[in-house]
Structure formats: C-alpha cells, structure tokens
Amino acid sequence: MSSSSLTVQGLAKRYGDFVALAPTDLVVADGEFLTLLGPSGSGKTTLLSLLAGLVPPDEGVVRIGAQDVTYAPPYERDIGVVFQNYALFPHMTIAENIAFPLKMRKIPEAEAKKRAQEALEMVHLPHIAGRYPRELSGGQQQRVALARCMVYKPSIILMDEPLGALDKKLREHMQLEIKHLHRELGTTVVYVTHDQEEAMTMSDRICLMNSGRIEQLGTPADLYFRPRTLFVADFLGESNLLPASLGPRLGDEAEIRLGSAGIPGRALANGQDLPPGSPVRVMVRPQNLNIARPSGDETAVMGRVSDVMVTGSLTKIYMQPLDAALPPLVAAFATRNEAEAIRIDDVMALSWDSRDAVVIADSGPAAMPATTAKAA
Amino acid sequence: MSDQIMTMPHAAPRRGAPPAWRKPVLMGAPIVLLLTVFLVFPVGQLLALSVYNGQGFSLAPYQQLFSSSLYVTVLWITLKISLATTLVAVAGAYPIAYLISVTKGPAKSRLIFWVLLAFWTSFLVRAFAWVIILGRNGVINGTLMSLGIIDRPIDLLYGFGSVLVGMVHAMLPLAVMTMLAVMENIDRTLPRAASTLGARPGTAFWTVYFPLSLPGVAAAAIMVFVTAIGFFIVPALLGGRRETMITQLIIDQIQQTLNWGLAGAISVLLLTVVLAVFVLYDRVFGFATLTGETAGAAHNRDTAMRRLGGRVLGLLGAASDALIGLFPRRRPRGTGEMPSAGLRTLVWTMLVLISLPAFLMVPLSFGEAGLAWPPTGFSLQWYEQLFQSPLWMQALTRSLVVAFGTGLLSMAIGVPAAFLMVRTRMRGKGAMLAFILSPVIVPRMIIAVGMFYLFAQMGLVGTILGLVIGHTVVAVPYVVMTMTAVLRNYDTRLDLAAQSLGARPLAALRHVTFPILGAGMLSSFLFAFATSFDELTISLFSSGGLSATLPKQFWDEVTLQVSPVIAAVSTGLLVFVAVLIYAADRLRRRSLAS
Ligand SMILES: Nc1ncnc2c1ncn2[C@@H]1O[C@H](COP(=O)(O)OP(=O)(O)OP(=O)(O)O)[C@@H](O)[C@H]1O
Ligand SMILES: [Mg+2]
Numbered sequence: 001m002s003s004s005s006l007t008v009q010g011l012a013k014r015y016g017d018f019v020a021l022a023p024t025d026l027v028v029a030d031g032e033f034l035t036l037l038g039p040s041g042s043g044k045t046t047l048l049s050l051l052a053g054l055v056p057p058d059e060g061v062v063r064i065g066a067q068d069v070t071y072a073p074p075y076e077r078d079i080g081v082v083f084q085n086y087a088l089f090p091h092m093t094i095a096e097n098i099a100f101p102l103k104m105r106k107i108p109e110a111e112a113k114k115r116a117q118e119a120l121e122m123v124h125l126p127h128i129a130g131r132y133p134r135e136l137s138g139g140q141q142q143r144v145a146l147a148r149c150m151v152y153k154p155s156i157i158l159m160d161e162p163l164g165a166l167d168k169k170l171r172e173h174m175q176l177e178i179k180h181l182h183r184e185l186g187t188t189v190v191y192v193t194h195d196q197e198e199a200m201t202m203s204d205r206i207c208l209m210n211s212g213r214i215e216q217l218g219t220p221a222d223l224y225f226r227p228r229t230l231f232v233a234d235f236l237g238e239s240n241l242l243p244a245s246l247g248p249r250l251g252d253e254a255e256i257r258l259g260s261a262g263i264p265g266r267a268l269a270n271g272q273d274l275p276p277g278s279p280v281r282v283m284v285r286p287q288n289l290n291i292a293r294p295s296g297d298e299t300a301v302m303g304r305v306s307d308v309m310v311t312g313s314l315t316k317i318y319m320q321p322l323d324a325a326l327p328p329l330v331a332a333f334a335t336r337n338e339a340e341a342i343r344i345d346d347v348m349a350l351s352w353d354s355r356d357a358v359v360i361a362d363s364g365p366a367a368m369p370a371t372t373a374k375a376a
Numbered sequence: 377m378s379d380q381i382m383t384m385p386h387a388a389p390r391r392g393a394p395p396a397w398r399k400p401v402l403m404g405a406p407i408v409l410l411l412t413v414f415l416v417f418p419v420g421q422l423l424a425l426s427v428y429n430g431q432g433f434s435l436a437p438y439q440q441l442f443s444s445s446l447y448v449t450v451l452w453i454t455l456k457i458s459l460a461t462t463l464v465a466v467a468g469a470y471p472i473a474y475l476i477s478v479t480k481g482p483a484k485s486r487l488i489f490w491v492l493l494a495f496w497t498s499f500l501v502r503a504f505a506w507v508i509i510l511g512r513n514g515v516i517n518g519t520l521m522s523l524g525i526i527d528r529p530i531d532l533l534y535g536f537g538s539v540l541v542g543m544v545h546a547m548l549p550l551a552v553m554t555m556l557a558v559m560e561n562i563d564r565t566l567p568r569a570a571s572t573l574g575a576r577p578g579t580a581f582w583t584v585y586f587p588l589s590l591p592g593v594a595a596a597a598i599m600v601f602v603t604a605i606g607f608f609i610v611p612a613l614l615g616g617r618r619e620t621m622i623t624q625l626i627i628d629q630i631q632q633t634l635n636w637g638l639a640g641a642i643s644v645l646l647l648t649v650v651l652a653v654f655v656l657y658d659r660v661f662g663f664a665t666l667t668g669e670t671a672g673a674a675h676n677r678d679t680a681m682r683r684l685g686g687r688v689l690g691l692l693g694a695a696s697d698a699l700i701g702l703f704p705r706r707r708p709r710g711t712g713e714m715p716s717a718g719l720r721t722l723v724w725t726m727l728v729l730i731s732l733p734a735f736l737m738v739p740l741s742f743g744e745a746g747l748a749w750p751p752t753g754f755s756l757q758w759y760e761q762l763f764q765s766p767l768w769m770q771a772l773t774r775s776l777v778v779a780f781g782t783g784l785l786s787m788a789i790g791v792p793a794a795f796l797m798v799r800t801r802m803r804g805k806g807a808m809l810a811f812i813l814s815p816v817i818v819p820r821m822i823i824a825v826g827m828f829y830l831f832a833q834m835g836l837v838g839t840i841l842g843l844v845i846g847h848t849v850v851a852v853p854y855v856v857m858t859m860t861a862v863l864r865n866y867d868t869r870l871d872l873a874a875q876s877l878g879a880r881p882l883a884a885l886r887h888v889t890f891p892i893l894g895a896g897m898l899s900s901f902l903f904a905f906a907t908s909f910d911e912l913t914i915s916l917f918s919s920g921g922l923s924a925t926l927p928k929q930f931w932d933e934v935t936l937q938v939s940p941v942i943a944a945v946s947t948g949l950l951v952f953v954a955v956l957i958y959a960a961d962r963l964r965r966r967s968l969a970s
Contacts, residue, residue: 054568089584
C-alpha cells in the first residue's frame with residue numbers, strides 16, 4: 001500500500017514579507033526515512049508544521065497517498081508529531097499524556113492503559129507513569145514525547161529534533177530504537193536534526209535545507225561525496241574546495257585547471273553543464289587525499305606542511321600550497337603506530353583519484369547559492 | 377566606553393565583608409516596616425476596639441451585632457452580590473482574555489488598549505455613568521420613550537439588577553487582566569499537539585487549554601470577589617436599601633455615630649469571611665498563582681475528583697465538537713490559526729459595552745440641559761464652572777501631588793522587595809508573599825477605617841503625607857507583583873556578564889539591569905500612580921473634611937448634589953487616562969526598540 005507516502009508540490013509559507021519556505025516540491029516514499037537537515041532558521045520546523053497541518057500554507061499542495069490533505073486539520077491526518085519542545089501536557093500525568101491519543105481514538109480505558117505502559121517500557125521509563133512532566137528531566141520528557149507519538153502507531157511520523165536533549169549514549173540507543181520501530185512498523189518518517197552524523201546514519205535520504213528552500217535532496221552518500229553546491233559541501237563534514245577553471249568534458253568527468261598556475265587535473269563533472277572556461281570549485285574530502293613525494297607528478301598539488309594534528313583515530317595534515325591562489329588543504333589519514341614521518345615545513349604533494357573529486361559551480365566565496373537549488 | 381577595565385578585577389578580599397543576611401534584610405525591611413506600622417497595627421487596633429472600649433473589655437459590640445438580624449442579613453446580601461459579580465465577571469472576562477492571548481501584533485495592542493482604558497477609568501465615573509444610563513431620565517428610558525415603546529419611565533435603578541450590572545462593569549477589566557497573566561504563559565503548541573494526537577478543536581480546548589487556564593480563572597475569581605466584598609461605590613450609587621453592603625454599614629458607624637466598637641466588630645466579621653475564602657484558595661491553588669507563577673500546588677493526585685473533572689471536560693469537548701460540526705467549514709483552512717470571527721465579534725461587542733458608559737459622559741458634558749438624556753445644544757459652561765471652582769482645582773492639584781508621591785514611594789519600597797522575592801532564596805518566602813499581598817486581601821474599607829484612627833492619633837489626617845502613606849500601603853503590592861513578573865523573565869546572567877566585563881554591582885544595575893527593566897518599572901510606577909489617583913476609600917476618611925482629593929470631591933458632589941460639572945470632570949478623567957495609557961505604550965515600545 002502506498003497510502004502513507006507524502007507528496008508536496010509548490011508548498012510555500014510566508015510570514016509577512018519573510019519567506020519561511022519558498023515553493024518546494026518533495027516526495028517521501030511509503031516507509032521511507034527522510035531527514036531534514038539544515039542550519040537554524042532554515043525552515044525545517046516550518047516544513048514539518050505544514051506537513052502536519054499545524055499552519056496553513058500560502059500556496060501549494062500536500063498529499064498523503066493520493067489524498068489531498070492541504071487544508072485538512074491535523075486530527076484528520078493520522079500523522080504523529082514529536083515537537084521540538086516536547087509539548088507534553090503539564091496538567092496530565094505521564095500515563096495520561098501517553099493515553100491521550102488512544103482516548104481520542106475511543107480505545108477502551110483498560111487497553112489504553114496497557115498500551116501506554118508498553119510504550120513507556122519501550123522508551124525505558126516504566127516507573128514514571130504516575131509522575132507529571134515537570135518532574136522529569138529534559139531527556140526523560142523527550143522520551144515520553146516519543147512514546148506518546150508511537151503509542152497509536154500513526155502511518156506517518158514527523159519528528160522535530162526528538163533526541164536533541166539526550167546525552168550521547170542514550171541518543172545512540174534511541175536512534176537504534178527509532179530505526180527499529182521504523183523498520184518494524186514500516187512507518188514513513190520525516191525527521192529533523194541538527195546533527196549531521198545522526199542524519200547520515202539514520203536516513204534513507206537527506207533533504208538539506210537552507211534559507212527556506214531545499215538545497216539538495218539525496219542519499220547520505222550523494223550529499224557527502226557529490227554535493228551540488230558549495231553550501232552542501234561546506235555544511236556536511238570537512239572539505240577541500242579548490243578554485244579551478246572548467247575544461248572540456250570527458251564522459252562523466254571534466255578536465256580542470258587548478259589555481260593561478262593552472263595545474264591540470266580531472267574531476268567528476270557532477271552533472272554541471274557549465275561552459276568550458278567557467279570558474280568552478282573542485283571538492284575533495286580530506287580522507288581522499290594521498291601523500292605523494294614531490295616527483296613532478298602533474299595531478300597533485302605541491303605545498304608546505306603547516307601543521308600536523310593527531311586527533312585520536314585520525315591524523316590530519318594541513319598544507320599550504322605553493323600556488324598562493326589555492327587555499328590551505330587538509331588531508332586525513334588513519335593514525336598509525338609509528339607516525340608518518342611528516343614534519344612541519346616539509347615540502348610535499350597531495351594527490352587524488354579523479355573519481356574522488358567533484359566539480360561544483362562557483363558562486364563566490366560566500367557559499368550562498370541562491371538559485372541553483374531546486375528540489376528534485 | 378572606556379577601555380581601562382578590560383580584565384576582570386579580582387575581587388579583593390575586603391576587610392570585614394558584610395554578612396550574607398545584610399542585603400536581604402535591607403531590601404525587605406522597608407516594606408515590612410511600612411506594612412507593619414500602617415497596616416497590621418491600625419487594622420489590629422481596629423479589631424481590638426471591638427472588644428476593648430478604652431476602659432475595659434466588653435463584648436457589647438458583638439451583642440449589638442447579633443441582637444438584630446440586620447447585620448447578618450447585610451452580610452448575606454454582601455456575599456450574594458459579591459458571588460454573583462464574581463461569576464458573571466469571570467465568565468465574561470474569559471473570552472476577552474482568551475482572544476487577547478491568542479491574538480498577535482497591532483490587533484492585540486488594540487484589544488489591550490480598550491481593556492486598560494476600562495480598567496483605569498475611575499470606578500466613580502463608571503458607576504456614575506450607570507446612574508445616567510439607568511435613571512428615570514436616563515439613556516434607556518429616554519430612548520424607549522422616544523421610540524414609543526413605553527410611555528412612563530420604568531425603574532431600572534436601585535435594585536439588585538442595577539447593582540449587579542455596575543459591579544460586573546467595575547470588576548470585569550480586573551478579571552481580564554488577572555486571567556491574561558496566566559493565559560499568556562500557556563504554551564501555544566499544547567493545543568496543537570493535542571490536535572495532532574487526534575483531538576478535535578472542542579476537545580483540544582476543553583481537555584488541554586481550559587484546565588491549564590484554570591489557575592488564571594481562580595486568581596481572577598478571588599481578586600474580583602475580594603474587591604467586590606469591600607466595595608461601596610456601586611451599591612451606594614446604584615443600589616436601594618435592600619442592596620446595602622456591609623462596607624456601607626462601617627461607613628455609617630464612623631461618619632454618623634462614631635461607634636468604633638461596632639465598626640471594629642463588623643470588620644472582624646468581614647475579615648473572617650475574606651480570610652476563610654483565602655485559606656480555601658491557598659489550599660486548592662496556592663498563593664503563588666496570584667503572581668502568575670505556575671501552580672506548584674496543583675499536585676492533587678486525588679484521583680476521584682480528577683477523574684470526574686476529566687469526564688466532565690471530555691463531555692464538554694465532545695459536545696462542542698458536535699456543535700462545531702453542525703456548521704459547514706467556512707474556509708478550507710487547517711487548524712484556524714486565526715480566532716474565529718464569532719469569537720472576535722463577541723469580544724468586540726463586550727468591549728464596546730464596557731467602554732460605552734464612560735463615553736456617554738462626553739456629549740453630556742457639552743450639553744446645555746444638564747444630565748438628562750438626550751443632551752441638547754452645545755455649551756462649555758460646565759467646563760467654565762469646573763475651572764472656576766477652587767474646590768475642584770485644589771482637589772485636582774492635591775490628587776496629582778499625592779499620586780506622584782505614592783508612585784515614587786511605592787517604587788522605592790516595592791522594587792527592592794521584588795528583587796528580594798525573585799533573586800534570593802530564603803525560607804518563609806510564601807509567608808512573605810502573603811504578607812506583601814495583605815493590603816489586597818484585607819478589604820479596603822477595614823484598612824481605611826483603621827488608618828483613619830491611627831492618623832487621628834498621629835495628627836496625619838488631612839495631610840498630604842498621610843494620604844501618600846495610606847495610598848502607598850495599597851499600591852505597593854501591585855508594584856511588587858508587576859516587578860516580580862518582570863524580574864522573573866529577566867535573565868540574571870546578563871548581570872553576571874556585566875560584572876565579568878568589569879562593572880561593579882551598582883554600575884551593572886545602572887547600565888544593564890535598569891535600562892532593560894525600564895518599561896516594567898514605568899508600568900509599575902503608573903500602576904501605583906493610577907491606584908492612588910482613583911483611590912476613594914482611604915481618602916474618604918483621611919483627607920479630612922476640607923482637603924479633598926479628586927475622587928473624594930467627586931464623591932461628595934455625586935452624593936450631595938448632582939451637577940453636570942461631573943460630566944465634565946468625567947470627560948477630563950477619561951481623556952487623561954487614555955493619554956496616559958497611550959503614552960505608556962509608546963514609551964514601552966521605544967524602550968524595546970532601542
Ligand atoms: N510564526 C512565525 N512568525 C514569523 N516568523 C516565523 C514564524 N515561525 C517561524 N518563523 C521564521 O521562519 C524561519 C524558519 O523557521 P523554522 O522554525 O522553520 O526554522 P528551523 O529550521 O526549524 O530552525 P531550528 O533548527 O532553529 O529549529 C525562521 O527565520 C523563523 O524566524
Ligand atoms: Mg525548528
């Protein structure tokens with residue numbers, strides 16, 4: 001059944017002149033786990049509220065399955081929402097809070113009670129049924145909010161940073177719990193988080209948002225290795241972004257010339273169809289850089305080591321390229337027992353496989369592409 | 377800014393650092409002193425007078441009290457009127473406060489302006505307006521006769537109905553303001569959360585919003601009840617013999633027979649009733665709810681009661697949903713973010729009704745024919761009379777001076793007390809709060825009479841100082857309450873930040889704390905100012921025979937001889953209050969913008 005897929009077309013929301021969500025298209029498949037990721041104020045909560053029917057959109061359509069629910073009230077949508085600030089009812093006990101949606105669905109009291117207790121056990125809080133929300137810690141409240149949302153098994157669950165207040169261990173545990181539940185019930189989940197690691201590990205797809213629009217939508221690997229904009233490359237993990245000018249296309253790759261010296265090389269064209277000669281950036285992740293002793297190899301960038309840092313399992317090497325037009329590069333390697341014999345001020349070269357580098361349209365140093373992003 | 381103190385000055389170990397208790401004591405002492413000397417002592421003295429007549433103990437006043445059924449009957453009437461007033465005022469205030477709490481932007485400011493205008497328009501003006509409306513030559517009779525619906529005026533005044541109308545009109549704005557304090561703090565996402573969990577609008581309101589607003593309803597109810605039970609303006613102006621309230625009996629004892637013993641005994645009776653109500657309130661809701669703090673005492677896990685309440689609310693919810701379901705959905709919009717048109721119409725109608733009476737004084741004040749409705753002609757003669765009357769002009773000056781003095785003194789005493797209540801941890805805070813609120817709890821009439829007795833002993837009757845002290849006693853709790861609310865929302869880390877940047881505590885207070893708190897302090901000051909400016913009960917006795925304040929002068933005129941000059945005074949007061957509210961709002965916005 002595809003009744004719990006979510007389709008959004010041209011959905012937009014403005015507050016006065018301020019565009020909280022620009023016209024957006026988005027399809028969430030039945031049973032998919034989609035994460036909304038993005039900086040604070042980028043419109044994640046706004047999009048979620050529109051999906052839940054908490055605020056009416058200014059334009060656009062929302063469908064659940066084939067049914068148009070754009071203006072349907074929340075209580076007719078069978079959507080569960082975990083709110084950013086928990087939204088537990090302060091005048092009800094935890095048990096009453098969790099039983100509330102069951103009561104609304106006219107489920108007999110005895111059964112509601114049993115199911116509420118089961119839900120509490122699922123979030124590992126079996127003993128607090130009789131307490132009031134203000135008598136719980138932030139993390140406990142968050143877990144109760146999860147339990148209240150899951151207890152009635154809605155076909156779509158929207159979660160707004162449900163794990164924000166938890167410590168790392170509990171957070172990882174709850175991530176597993178949510179994934180487990182998602183698989184078991186086949187629920188469609190739209191999940192909001194600030195934490196990119198969380199987004200990468202949990203999601204089928206990630207929807208990266210920036211100032212009220214979708215910047216890029218794709219699998220975690222898509223976003224990480226094949227970012228379409230500087231913003232995406234910058235937002236997810238560490239990256240090296242080298243200014244270059246675009247050469248002719250060769251299959252799915254393109255020739256590039258780096259820096260002022262025009263060091264030749266190749267990178268994945270990444271679907272960019274810019275005319276040759278356009279200024280672009282080439283992105284390489286630190287772990288994809290290899291050390292090459294200065295050997296006159298033309299595909300590598302030569303430079304002087306400015307810093308070596310051992311950060312636990314990774315050793316990071318910072319290098320200032322000899323071509324002053326290029327920014328400093330960072331390379332990451334697994335830390336070995338006998339540290340690589342690289343010292344500050346060594347001259348060395350960093351090279352990369354052309355399949356590990358991607359071309360990104362250059363939109364200036366501010367990395368704020370305005371029009372390139374449009375949802376798939 | 378100077379850059380000389382960039383590093384944090386390391387707190388040098390001062391010789392003999394002041395003991396930790398000194399600061400709280402210094403902050404709390406003024407208010408404790410004020411209330412002890414000018415509230416506890418005089419009220420105690422008055423109560424003592426009921427059993428001690430100067431020579432020895434005697435229970436004669438109580439024999440007099442219970443020998444005829446008069447006093448008990450009057451007490452019963454007083455309770456009946458106060459309860460009815462409370463019920464109607466709270467029920468009427470709820471939709472208004474609700475609409476204000478869910479409205480945003482300029483529409484909200486407009487709503488609040490009209491409530492504040494009604495709130496600050498003198499009790500006297502509002503009560504007197506009803507005399508004009510309901511009188512034999514009044515607005516209603518005049519209109520009905522000219523329409524030919526009736527041919528002889530009907531008696532609308534001097535009955536239970538007119539008293540109830542006047543009382544509700546007097547108390548409704550107070551109820552709105554009290555409730556609003558609680559409703560503004562209800563998390564707006566909670567009803568939304570309920571709707572995502574499957575609750576229809578009616579159910580979401582009755583099972584989530586309404587229970588959360590109950591502390592506000594309770595606070596409003598008790599404020600209205602206590603104010604109503606000590607009120608005498610409305611029953612005196614709008615009531616007949618059968619609507620005499622107990623405060624009027626106290627006035628009679630003092631002004632006509634100087635029977636202090638009996639006045640004390642009646643006060644004991646009245647105070648007992650009020651205290652019983654307050655004890656009940658404290659047991660159920662807790663005092664802290666009066667200052668807008670979330671109820672910590674709503675812990676009652678008394679399941680039988682709660683379950684019954686839950687059932688009732690659930691049924692109410694289902695019923696209203698069924699009712700809503702009868703109407704076709706007007707717009708295909710989700711959960712109406714906007715309050716419904718029906719509610720807005722209802723509230724605006726009520727606000728117009730609340731404001732209208734006072735505005736009727738405007739045309740009358742420019743009429744030629746006096747106070748009969750409809751006004752005819754145009755003349756400024758009443759204003760001329762007003763400005764040429766030394767009595768009115770002196771009263772105006774005196775009221776302004778007293779109100780200003782009251783504002784200053786209340787701030788000087790109330791602000792440190794508010795800091796004490798919010799910033800320090802100490803035992804007995806609840807008791808302290810109850811003590812600070814006691815001028816609100818003890819019926820105004822008892823305070824006024826006790827104070828009169830004390831002032832007579834001290835030679836303060838008829839002096840400006842006496843009036844300032846008296847008004848400060850009743851105004852200071854409002855200053856403390858307003859400032860407590862303001863301070864509670866104030867992030868104390870800002871002070872610490874300022875101090876870490878090199879500001880000494882006083883400098884931090886001056887450069888950081890006060891600028892941020894300015895708007896709150898201004899409204900506290902205005903609150904005290906307006907309380908004094910409209911105070912009648914204390915002035916009734918303590919202003920002495922000759923040096924009347926404006927309300928006292930108004931009262932004398934209204935009760936002795938009704939002249940259209942009163943309409944001119946009322947118009948002036950109305951304009952004054954409107955300008956004051958407007959200016960305060962502008963100032964507040966400017967301080968927020970900067
Ligand atoms: N009711 C409102 N009125 C005016 N502006 C609003 C309103 N709600 C949200 N906004 C604005 O819309 C923008 C997007 O807000 P939204 O809550 O969707 O951000 P977010 O991505 O969820 O941020 P965060 O990660 O901090 O929760 C913000 O700039 C916010 O200020
Ligand atoms: Mg958000």
